[in-house]
Structure formats: structure tokens, C-alpha cells
Amino acid sequence: MSLKYLFNVWVGIVLVSSLLSTAHAVKPVRPPVKVLVNPYNVVVEAKAVSDIENGKVVFEIKETLFGKSEDKVTLRLNEAATEAFKKGQTYLIVYSHIMKHPIVRDEKVQDPDGPRILNYMLLRAAMFDTNKEVKALFDAQIQGAPKKPSQMVALLLKQMKSNNPLNRQIGIFELHMQPKWLPHFTDKQRSEFKEVIAGGTLSNEMQTYALKSFLKMDVDSDKEWLAEQARSIIKQHGSQVKLASFVPGLIIEAADVLGSVGTKEDIKMLNGLLDSNSPSVARTAFQSMAKLDENSAKTLAQIAVNERTLLNDTRRILENYIKK
Numbered sequence: 001m002s003l004k005y006l007f008n009v010w011v012g013i014v015l016v017s018s019l020l021s022t023a024h025a026v027k028p029v030r031p032p033v034k035v036l037v038n039p040y041n042v043v044v045e046a047k048a049v050s051d052i053e054n055g056k057v058v059f060e061i062k063e064t065l066f067g068k069s070e071d072k073v074t075l076r077l078n079e080a081a082t083e084a085f086k087k088g089q090t091y092l093i094v095y096s097h098i099m100k101h102p103i104v105r106d107e108k109v110q111d112p113d114g115p116r117i118l119n120y121m122l123l124r125a126a127m128f129d130t131n132k133e134v135k136a137l138f139d140a141q142i143q144g145a146p147k148k149p150s151q152m153v154a155l156l157l158k159q160m161k162s163n164n165p166l167n168r169q170i171g172i173f174e175l176h177m178q179p180k181w182l183p184h185f186t187d188k189q190r191s192e193f194k195e196v197i198a199g200g201t202l203s204n205e206m207q208t209y210a211l212k213s214f215l216k217m218d219v220d221s222d223k224e225w226l227a228e229q230a231r232s233i234i235k236q237h238g239s240q241v242k243l244a245s246f247v248p249g250l251i252i253e254a255a256d257v258l259g260s261v262g263t264k265e266d267i268k269m270l271n272g273l274l275d276s277n278s279p280s281v282a283r284t285a286f287q288s289m290a291k292l293d294e295n296s297a298k299t300l301a302q303i304a305v306n307e308r309t310l311l312n313d314t315r316r317i318l319e320n321y322i323k324k
Contacts, residue, residue, distance in 0.1 A: 080124030259288025
């Protein structure tokens with residue numbers, strides 16, 4: 001048996017082990033700023049000085065906040081960055097020349113397609129309208145000097161209220177991942193957060209996560225407001241939803257809220273969701289109906305089973321409840 005053959009076998013074992021380890025390893029989701037500020041990335045304040053050409057834009061670097069950058073850099077934009085892009089605008093950008101190795105776990109390689117603007121989980125592109133608050137948000141991580149809780153809340157709210165959806169994303173995502181800041185909202189900031197949620201500027205995805213964060217606060221004084229938000233969401237989207245979207249998650253959140261802070265009058269609205277093409281929406285709606293009034297829920301479940309066209313999962317849930 002040749003040494004070359006043994007070497008090839010050993011390489012194969014190493015690669016397979018690496019692939020299996022990668023498949024079974026689930027890395028925790030972390031706050032976006034912490035993820036973006038790392039030695040493989042560059043954080044700059046830069047002005048867009050060209051139009052988009054072949055998915056790329058030339059940026060003139062105004063200030064390098066982290067890492068090393070040339071005076072000008074040509075960066076690849078993904079769809080989210082392309083949608084937010086305006087020639088002549090100055091942005092705070094996080095980009096990288098490095099990408100994950102396509103096979104070997106935890107290995108990095110030079111990106112053959114050139115540097116790109118990064119994204120991470122809920123943050124679709126790290127290209128933000130620059131302002132002193134977003135710079136301070138990144139500077140706190142770069143310098144390793146955390147801001148006071150009251151300062152952090154102010155920085156995040158500033159991003160949530162931005163006209164740029166990417167600024168809104170980082171503000172909401174950062175707060176969602178760091179709920180420790182929630183107890184430090186002043187009454188005024190709490191009102192501003194409510195305006196963000198109800199203002200109509202958020203995507204379905206961002207509205208869902210903003211609402212999730214708000215619900216982690218003490219909401220006793222805001223039950224009526226929360227119920228109205230939930231009713232508005234359900235009225236807006238109805239029972240038939242695009243399953244490959246964030247709408248079902250938003251309606252589920254709204255239906256769950258009504259089960260906690262709604263009234264018996266909301267049962268009629270929730271009953272309308274039993275016809276949903278999303279089993280999770282129908283299930284959550286019925287659970288909330290039962291929380292508000294068990295007898296009414298059982299009566300409406302019987303009517304639904306007898307007279308309405310339901311998904312099999314929904315029908316099974318209702319029939320099991322009726323048998324209790």
C-alpha cells in the first residue's frame with residue numbers, strides 16, 4: 001500500500017470529519033455590532049461616488065473606523081444594499097475581502113469576487129446612513145468601552161427612527177439580541193418605541209421583532225395599546241397569507257397578544273383566522289380564543305368543524321378540543 005494512497009485516505013477522513021462537524025455545529029446568534037466588528041472586516045465612513053455597475057459601487061473613504069482601507073474601494077452590493085443605495089450619499093459601511101472556506105470549517109479565504117458589503121441574520125446589509133449615533137454604536141464595540149444603558153437606548157432608538165431601512169434593522173436587531181437595555185427606557189423613549197412599532201415604516205419582519213422586544217417590557221400600562229396594534233395587524237393581513245414570508249409570524253404574534261391583553265369581543269376576529277392557510281396562525285388564534293372564553297371557543301370550534309373548510313391540522317386541533 002503506497003504512502004500516496006494512505007495520504008489521500010487521511011485527507012478524505014479529515015474533510016469528511018470537518019463536514020460532519022460543520023453540519024452538527026450550531027453557532028449562537030449574537031448582537032450584530034459585535035459580529036461585524038472583527039479582525040476580518042473593515043468599518044468605514046464612505047461616500048458613494050459612482051453608480052451601480054455590475055452590482056458594484058466605488059466608495060470614497062472619508063474615515064476608517066476599524067481595520068485598514070484604501071482611499072477608494074469598489075464594493076459588491078447585495079439586493080438590500082442596492083435597494084437602499086443613493087449615489088452621493090455617505091454611509092457607514094462594514095465590508096470584507098474575506099469569506100468562509102467553502103469546505104473546511106472555521107477556515108477563511110480571500111473572496112475571489114472581491115470585497116463585499118456584509119450582512120448578518122436579520123441585518124440584510126451593513127450599509128447605514130451615517131450619523132453620530134450609528135458611529136457611536138460601532139465605536140463602543142471597537143474601543144471596548146460600553147455605553148451607559150441610557151446612552152445605548154438613545155443610540156438604538158435613533159436608528160429605529162431612520163429613513164433607511166438598514167438603520168432600522170440594526171437598531172431593532174441589536175435591541176432584540178440585548179434585552180438588558182429594555183428596563184432602561186424612559187417614559188418618553190417608551191412612547192417613541194411605540195411610535196416606531198405603529199408608524200407603518202417597518203417591514204413585517206422588523207415589526208415582529210420590535211413587538212417581541214416591547215412585550216419583554218412591563219406592559220401593564222400598555223395593554224389597550226397592544227390590543228389595538230394586534231387588531232390592526234390582523235385586519236391588515238387577514239387569514240390568507242404568503243407562507244414564505246414574515247407575515248405568518250407577525251399575525252401569530254398579534255393573535256398571541258390578543259389572547260393575553262384582548263377582550264371577549266376579540267374572539268370574533270380570532271375566529272376568522274381559523275380558515276388560515278397557515279396551520280400555526282390558526283392554532284395560535286384558537287389558543288387565544290380559548291384563553292379569552294373557553295365556552296365560546298368550544299362552541300365556535302364545533303361550528304367550524306361542521307360548516308367550514310379547514311386545514312387538516314386545524315380540524316384535528318379543534319376536534320381534540322371539543323372532546324375535552
